[in-house]
Amino acid sequence: MSDIPDSLRYTAEHEYIRQTDVDNEFIIGITDYAQGELGDVVFVELPQAGDSFARMDVFGTIEAVKAVSDLFAPISGEIIEVNAGLENDPALVNGDPYSGGWMVRVLASDPSELDSLMSASDYANHIDS
Amino acid sequence: MSFVPHSDADQRDMLAKVGVSDVRELYSDVPAGLLLERDLDVPDALSEWEAMRRVTELAGSNPDLVCFAGGGMYDHYVPAAVDHIIRRSEFYTAYTPYQPEVAQGTLQVIYEFQTMICELTGMDVANASMYDGPTATAEAAVMARAVTRRGRVVAARSLHPHSRKVTNTYLDGVGAELEVLPYGSDGLLDMEALRSSLSDDTAAVIVGYPNFFGGIEDLEPIAEAVHAAGALLVVAADPVMLAVLKSPGACGADIVVAEGQPLGNGPSFGGPVVGLFAATQKLVRKMPGRIVGGTVDMEGRRGYVLTLQTREQQIRRERATSNICTNQGLMALAATVYLSLVGKSGLRQVAETSIQNAHYARRRLVDAGVEVMFTDAPMGREFAIRTRDDSQVVLDRGVQAGILAGVSLSRFNSLEVGDGLLLAFTEKRTRDEIDRLVDLLAG
Numbered sequence: 001m002s003d004i005p006d007s008l009r010y011t012a013e014h015e016y017i018r019q020t021d022v023d024n025e026f027i028i029g030i031t032d033y034a035q036g037e038l039g040d041v042v043f044v045e046l047p048q049a050g051d052s053f054a055r056m057d058v059f060g061t062i063e064a065v066k067a068v069s070d071l072f073a074p075i076s077g078e079i080i081e082v083n084a085g086l087e088n089d090p091a092l093v094n095g096d097p098y099s100g101g102w103m104v105r106v107l108a109s110d111p112s113e114l115d116s117l118m119s120a121s122d123y124a125n126h127i128d129s
Numbered sequence: 130m131s132f133v134p135h136s137d138a139d140q141r142d143m144l145a146k147v148g149v150s151d152v153r154e155l156y157s158d159v160p161a162g163l164l165l166e167r168d169l170d171v172p173d174a175l176s177e178w179e180a181m182r183r184v185t186e187l188a189g190s191n192p193d194l195v196c197f198a199g200g201g202m203y204d205h206y207v208p209a210a211v212d213h214i215i216r217r218s219e220f221y222t223a224y225t226p227y228q229p230e231v232a233q234g235t236l237q238v239i240y241e242f243q244t245m246i247c248e249l250t251g252m253d254v255a256n257a258s259m260y261d262g263p264t265a266t267a268e269a270a271v272m273a274r275a276v277t278r279r280g281r282v283v284a285a286r287s288l289h290p291h292s293r294k295v296t297n298t299y300l301d302g303v304g305a306e307l308e309v310l311p312y313g314s315d316g317l318l319d320m321e322a323l324r325s326s327l328s329d330d331t332a333a334v335i336v337g338y339p340n341f342f343g344g345i346e347d348l349e350p351i352a353e354a355v356h357a358a359g360a361l362l363v364v365a366a367d368p369v370m371l372a373v374l375k376s377p378g379a380c381g382a383d384i385v386v387a388e389g390q391p392l393g394n395g396p397s398f399g400g401p402v403v404g405l406f407a408a409t410q411k412l413v414r415k416m417p418g419r420i421v422g423g424t425v426d427m428e429g430r431r432g433y434v435l436t437l438q439t440r441e442q443q444i445r446r447e448r449a450t451s452n453i454c455t456n457q458g459l460m461a462l463a464a465t466v467y468l469s470l471v472g473k474s475g476l477r478q479v480a481e482t483s484i485q486n487a488h489y490a491r492r493r494l495v496d497a498g499v500e501v502m503f504t505d506a507p508m509g510r511e512f513a514i515r516t517r518d519d520s521q522v523v524l525d526r527g528v529q530a531g532i533l534a535g536v537s538l539s540r541f542n543s544l545e546v547g548d549g550l551l552l553a554f555t556e557k558r559t560r561d562e563i564d565r566l567v568d569l570l571a572g
Contacts, residue, residue, distance in 0.1 A: 042439075043414065043439070045414075061448075063439040064439075065438075065439075066438060066439070066444060067439070067444065068439040068444055068445050
């Protein structure tokens with residue numbers, strides 16, 4: 001059974017988004033379910049700080065040994081930090097998707113977009129269906 | 130087992146299945162005027178023996194010429210063992226590995242090939258090979274744009290014209306155009322023109338090493354200028370010359386490409402040949418083509434895999450780094466066998482003898498009053514001359530004398546160098562042959 005924390009919001013493409021301590025700043029990564037489906041992650045291609053994305057734009061890619069997936073922005077905003085640790089240790093996404101395996105920190109341009117994302121129970125239903 | 134792919138019975142079954150009574154009905158949509166309503170105009174079939182006799186006759190009309198033609202393809206000696214080994218059935222029928230891990234022998238050869246290309250170029254990673262030198266160059270241009278996220282690609286005018294042309298074709302597909310930098314009076318890249326051309330949108334600068342005229346570019350200041358502008362340096366090398374030149378990697382190249390034909394492959398009227406492609410470790414994820422990696426299996430034994438396949442089209446689809454999903458397996462094998470046979474010192478001897486022959490020829494030609502171009506540049510195994518008569522006339526005269534007296538420069542308008550001949554020298558040329566060439570050109 002994959003881990004789906006109640007406190008997060010989710011996309012149908014298996015990204016999660018987490019509110020930080022700072023207003024309008026969010027952390028984005030991929031879910032425990034997604035990392036399990038991909039298998040051993042060998043590379044994560046991330047954008048640069050300062051890049052901007054609209055909701056559901058591709059902001060990066062994630063590579064497993066024989067699969068590659070796009071990463072979709074759950075909300076619109078500007079990248080303020082990327083997880084540099086993934087460059088040398090992409091397996092953090094497998095081992096610790098919700099903490100050490102985070103991908104980008106964004107400044108949301110329209111936080112109301114969060115309302116359109118899935119809750120934990122919606123997402124649990126989504127991956128069961 | 131029958132080797133007839135579809136017998137009359139098979140054809141009848143297939144036609145019945147699709148509800149057609151005759152194969153011709155399958156062509157009913159082709160307008161009548163486009164159908165050839167007669168037999169092909171070809172001679173009657175010959176028996177095997179008659180065919181052999183005919184082909185031998187035709188082969189006999191090939192003149193056996195002493196070759197001074199180069200310009201990217203060179204007449205080096207290919208040891209007999211190369212052909213013998215590549216014709217072993219285990220190798221000869223093996224295409225690029227699509228079910229790679231069961232073809233450990235093929236993977237091992239490619240791994241060793243990559244290792245040798247890395248040593249030769251001074252780079253960290255080489256791929257399993259490309260189609261030829263020009264497509265390898267074009268892929269480097271496309272890759273540099275992806276790495277730098279910049280648009281402009283610039284090449285020295287003295288880069289091989291075929292490589293410039295193919296690169297331009299590739300760039301056309303992404304809405305860009307190859308820009309060209311002039312050479313100075315010595316035929317080498319004009320550094321002032323380079324510096325003023327570089328901008329914050331320059332992705333790559335491509336130079337030949339040696340350049341098309343045989344001149345040896347000073348790569349280090351070029352690399353320095355290119356890197357200062359945040360662009361990549363792509364070096365298109367002559368792999369034999371790399372045995373004696375400072376490696377492009379040591380000079381700061383980011384990507385090295387080459388026509389690999391001089392390594393154990395015949396000129397064969399222009400192909401098949403093999404492109405070499407190597408880069409720094411930092412750029413490996415943007416490289417085109419197949420890459421073999423070494424690993425260990427569950428019992429700790431050495432094994433080989435196709436690695437980083439997520440770059441490739443079968444996985445990444447339209448966002449793949451390149452559309453190449455193959456390599457030049459047999460030619461890369463020939464290069465690997467060749468390099469294994471001659472070894473490091475053997476390749477150096479090949480290069481040194483070729484260079485000595487070129488310098489002997491140049492001295493003799495200068496003494497005989499022939500105008501040699503770009504004598505101020507350091508030179509390897511190749512150089513250009515002016516001819517007194519039209520170069521094509523001189524080439525025709527050469528054929529009469531049993532000599533292929535170089536490559537006509539008038540074939541390459543984009544070089545902006547006018548008429549003349551490009552002369553190339555290998556370890557196969559004897560002093561007597563060179564003297565005959567000098568007599569022809571000075572006469």
